[in-house]
Amino acid sequence: MPETGASEGDPLRYNHASPVVVARLRWILAACALLAACGGAEGPYPAKEIRLIVQAAPGGTSDTVSRVMGSLAESRLGVPIVCENKPGASGALAFSYVARRPADGYTIGHAPVEIAIVRSLGYADLGPSDVSLICMVSKTAPALVVSASSPWRTFEEFLEAAVRERGGIVMANSGIGSIWHFNILLMEQGTGARFTHLPYGGSTPALVSVIGEHSDAAVAGVGEVVSHVQAGKLRALAVFDAARSGVLPDVPTSHELGFPIGAPAWSGFFGPGGMQENQVELLAGAFEAAFGTEEWAKLCRERGMEALFLDKDGFAEFANQQQRFFEREIPKLLRLGGA
Amino acid sequence: MPGSDFRSEVRALIAEILAGLAAILDWQVLGFLAVGVSLGAVFGSLPGLTATMGVAVLTPLTFWVSAEQGLAMLLGIYCGAIPAGGIPAILINVPGTPASIATTWDGYALTRKGSAGLALGVNAIASAVGQLTSIMFLAFLAFPIARFALQFGPAEYFGLALLGISLMAGVSGRHVIKGMLAGMLGLALALVGLDPMTAYPRYTFGMSEFLDGISFVPVMIGLFGLGEVLIQISERHKARKSASAEIGRILPSAPEARTMAGATFSGATVGTMVGAIPAAGGDIGSVIAWEQARRASKDKDSFGKGSLRGLAASCSACNAAIGGAMTTMLTLGIPGDAVSAILIGALLIHGIQPGPLLFAGNQSFVFSIVFLLVFASLLIMAVGLLGARPLARILNIPPPWLWTGIVLFGTVGAYALNNATVDVWAMYAAGLAGFLFRKARIPLGPLVLGLILGPMMESNLRRALILSRGDWLGLLTRPILLVFLAATVLSLLWPLIRRKLASTNPQP
Numbered sequence: 001m002p003e004t005g006a007s008e009g010d011p012l013r014y015n016h017a018s019p020v021v022v023a024r025l026r027w028i029l030a031a032c033a034l035l036a037a038c039g040g041a042e043g044p045y046p047a048k049e050i051r052l053i054v055q056a057a058p059g060g061t062s063d064t065v066s067r068v069m070g071s072l073a074e075s076r077l078g079v080p081i082v083c084e085n086k087p088g089a090s091g092a093l094a095f096s097y098v099a100r101r102p103a104d105g106y107t108i109g110h111a112p113v114e115i116a117i118v119r120s121l122g123y124a125d126l127g128p129s130d131v132s133l134i135c136m137v138s139k140t141a142p143a144l145v146v147s148a149s150s151p152w153r154t155f156e157e158f159l160e161a162a163v164r165e166r167g168g169i170v171m172a173n174s175g176i177g178s179i180w181h182f183n184i185l186l187m188e189q190g191t192g193a194r195f196t197h198l199p200y201g202g203s204t205p206a207l208v209s210v211i212g213e214h215s216d217a218a219v220a221g222v223g224e225v226v227s228h229v230q231a232g233k234l235r236a237l238a239v240f241d242a243a244r245s246g247v248l249p250d251v252p253t254s255h256e257l258g259f260p261i262g263a264p265a266w267s268g269f270f271g272p273g274g275m276q277e278n279q280v281e282l283l284a285g286a287f288e289a290a291f292g293t294e295e296w297a298k299l300c301r302e303r304g305m306e307a308l309f310l311d312k313d314g315f316a317e318f319a320n321q322q323q324r325f326f327e328r329e330i331p332k333l334l335r336l337g338g339a
Numbered sequence: 340m341p342g343s344d345f346r347s348e349v350r351a352l353i354a355e356i357l358a359g360l361a362a363i364l365d366w367q368v369l370g371f372l373a374v375g376v377s378l379g380a381v382f383g384s385l386p387g388l389t390a391t392m393g394v395a396v397l398t399p400l401t402f403w404v405s406a407e408q409g410l411a412m413l414l415g416i417y418c419g420a421i422p423a424g425g426i427p428a429i430l431i432n433v434p435g436t437p438a439s440i441a442t443t444w445d446g447y448a449l450t451r452k453g454s455a456g457l458a459l460g461v462n463a464i465a466s467a468v469g470q471l472t473s474i475m476f477l478a479f480l481a482f483p484i485a486r487f488a489l490q491f492g493p494a495e496y497f498g499l500a501l502l503g504i505s506l507m508a509g510v511s512g513r514h515v516i517k518g519m520l521a522g523m524l525g526l527a528l529a530l531v532g533l534d535p536m537t538a539y540p541r542y543t544f545g546m547s548e549f550l551d552g553i554s555f556v557p558v559m560i561g562l563f564g565l566g567e568v569l570i571q572i573s574e575r576h577k578a579r580k581s582a583s584a585e586i587g588r589i590l591p592s593a594p595e596a597r598t599m600a601g602a603t604f605s606g607a608t609v610g611t612m613v614g615a616i617p618a619a620g621g622d623i624g625s626v627i628a629w630e631q632a633r634r635a636s637k638d639k640d641s642f643g644k645g646s647l648r649g650l651a652a653s654c655s656a657c658n659a660a661i662g663g664a665m666t667t668m669l670t671l672g673i674p675g676d677a678v679s680a681i682l683i684g685a686l687l688i689h690g691i692q693p694g695p696l697l698f699a700g701n702q703s704f705v706f707s708i709v710f711l712l713v714f715a716s717l718l719i720m721a722v723g724l725l726g727a728r729p730l731a732r733i734l735n736i737p738p739p740w741l742w743t744g745i746v747l748f749g750t751v752g753a754y755a756l757n758n759a760t761v762d763v764w765a766m767y768a769a770g771l772a773g774f775l776f777r778k779a780r781i782p783l784g785p786l787v788l789g790l791i792l793g794p795m796m797e798s799n800l801r802r803a804l805i806l807s808r809g810d811w812l813g814l815l816t817r818p819i820l821l822v823f824l825a826a827t828v829l830s831l832l833w834p835l836i837r838r839k840l841a842s843t844n845p846q847p
Binding site: 205228 | 391392394395396398399402489490491492493535536537538547548550551617618671672673674677680681683684687688690692693694695696757758759798802805806
């Protein structure tokens with residue numbers, strides 16, 4: 001790239017030309033180095049706008065979380081946070097992009113569960129341990145739904161049919177390799193159920209196909225199903241989590257039903273590997289202040305997300321444990337799914 | 340007494356309608372609507388900046404205002420962007436949004452004939468009429484339309500896509516074989532990326548940038564925009580057509596309006612229906628509407644060469660798709676397209692949940708939305724007609740400046756879509772292809788159709804086969820699919836039938 005190569009290459013070329021120029025350049029370079037050192041160590045961070053790279057297209061949950069969190073954290077940081085969307089390859093493009101940026105605290109990224117998955121899928125050689133994790137702000141559990149007019153009223157009835165018919169039930173998913181698809185595979189692995197899988201390009205078309213009774217059931221985020229459940233179009237049979245969901249309090253959890261399965265989606269923030277400790281803490285502090293606002297609590301309520309704050313150490317522990325889980329399970333699950 | 344029951348129900352309904360109107364008859368709400376329409380016009384007229392992007396980026400701003408104000412701004416952007424996308428399509432042959440591809444066919448031809456003003460005028464009027472018609476559908480037939488949209492399973496989507504692809508021949512003009520080849524190329528390009536059923540990478544050459552396939556918008560900007568610039572540069576010695584920058588009158592004459600009326604309303608009907616179907620929007624709707632108008636017309640050869648009917652049908656369908664998408668969103672809580680998906684999120688923040696419950700419990704809000712859409716369509720007509728003359732001045736810019744501007748905006752637009760450099764390269768490659776295709780007289784329409792409809796056709800056929808357990812004949816039990824298949828066969832055989840009729844008729 002010409003922008004970075006030039007500053008190092010030029011002095012060498014002048015070396016052959018004139019010793020005076022070299023001497024002057026040395027002074028200038030020394031001055032620049034001093035300035036840079038001051039800026040890095042003692043200069044107030046942040047001094048300019050911060051770019052927040054979102055791994056999904058505008059309008060989705062990742063985008064909304066990033067934009068709302070960004071605008072709430074701005075006032076605390078005193079500089080604007082500008083969101084940029086770089087969708088593609090389950091987020092791998094955005095994660096790799098952020099990881100390659102200088103670790104100066106001015107480029108950070110949204111870290112969803114996919115950051116712990118993309119390596120296992122072969123989309124990018126990168127995981128949570130390769131980047132500087134800042135903090136985590138929310139978690140969304142998966143929910144199993146059927147059409148409101150379907151014959152299955154409880155999880156047990158549904159499971160009994162899924163085990164008996166071995167593939168007779170059509171299960172719509174939000175795409176092979178997506179987090180909600182893995183939850184369906186985890187259910188097959190953990191309960192002995194077998195489904196015919198119907199992949200869609202996202203949760204919305206998958207749920208629409210259940211509402212239109214083109215498929216029998218689907219697994220998607222609690223926040224994605226809740227409005228259809230309340231409108232009486234879908235029936236939620238189980239939430240794959242240990243604790244009951246705040247927005248679907250009457251729906252039993254998988255753990256209650258005797259099947260400790262479930263892999264939630266989550267949202268956090270990260271920067272390139274090797275960011276300075278104090279910058280990470282400053283950003284985490286700003287996001288924690290944003291986390292405490294009524295606006296954030298309201299967004300979580302409306303989107304069916306569980307507001308959950310983990311600082312950089314807690315987030316690192318959680319994300320790395322998730323990474324190990326997916327590295328272990330994905331090869332097994334994909335064999336099971338026949339993909 | 341049943342009579343008085345009915346009367347009190349009507350009285351209650353009128354009260355709800357008036358309450359809905361009163362909630363938005365507020366200078367702040369209407370101000371937000373006007374701001375939205377203007378912002379939408381900017382997003383729509385710049386290729387690469389889409390209505391989806393405009394609505395998504397401005398959604399967080401609406402958290403700090405009331406539900407009516409926020410919704411007014413977002414709906415304004417949505418409604419304003421679509422007709423604005425037709426402006427560059429008409430003036431410089433570059434569709435501002437994917438919905439305005441069909442607008443280039445007749446709109447740009449009119450500009451070359453020196454009737455840019457009239458084309459812009461028709462764009463403004465037909466867009467507004469199309470939107471108003473679709474709002475009437477929303478107000479009176481919302482639930483039947485929604486039920487129709489829900490009938491669409493994989494087999495039906497496959498049928499719709501197949502019908503769209505069969506229009507390749509129609510949009511090829513006189514070069515049918517070349518058009519088919521271009522269409523096949525479009526379908527082949529649509530195969531790039533993750534396999535929709537197994538998520539296995541196809542033709543990506545190991546580059547993760549291609550996992551999501553080739554982005555359609557940069558290809559569109561390249562084929563139409565850059566390709567046209569290169570053609571003009573290469574032909575500037577022969578004829579200085581672009582120098583005759585005549586604008587002409589803007590309002591259509593009464594006889595012209597009469598010829599367009601039928602095409603406008605049938606375009607609006609097609610646009611509303613296609614818009615109501617989730618994941619199918621103005622881009623597909625306007626192409627089908629254009630082809631339908633062509634088939635209904637006695638003067639088929641004028642289509643693609645500056646037909647007012649073709650232009651009116653495509654513009655009307657683009658904006659009618661908004662009413663269709665809003666119908667699905669309000670009645671079922673299901674997004675009819677990408678923009679309404681974001682609108683649902685924005686409404687949820689304000690504690691309003693689109694869906695059957697909204698219709699039952701908060702009718703006045705539904706009527707507020709209906710009235711906002713009505714005001715928005717009046718605004719886009721006013722802005723479109725008043726802005727036509729100043730906008731058409733673009734044609735007075737010396738060609739080299741104009742070309743530079745198109746390349747510049749095209750590059751920025753291609754990058755802005757996904758913030759990805761690979762899209763810029765795709766745009767330049769498509770530009771070169773667009774230039775060579777035009778030189779070889781290969782039509783571009785079929786390529787675009789293949790690229791848009793290929794993924795929809797492939798993934799839904801495979802889904803339908805999963806559901807029928809691999810039984811091809813089992814698909815034929817679905818009535819809507821059968822209608823689409825019959826229409827497809829008819830559209831392919833129609834030229835033969837017409838020739839047969841023409842050859843038998845002269846000797847009775």
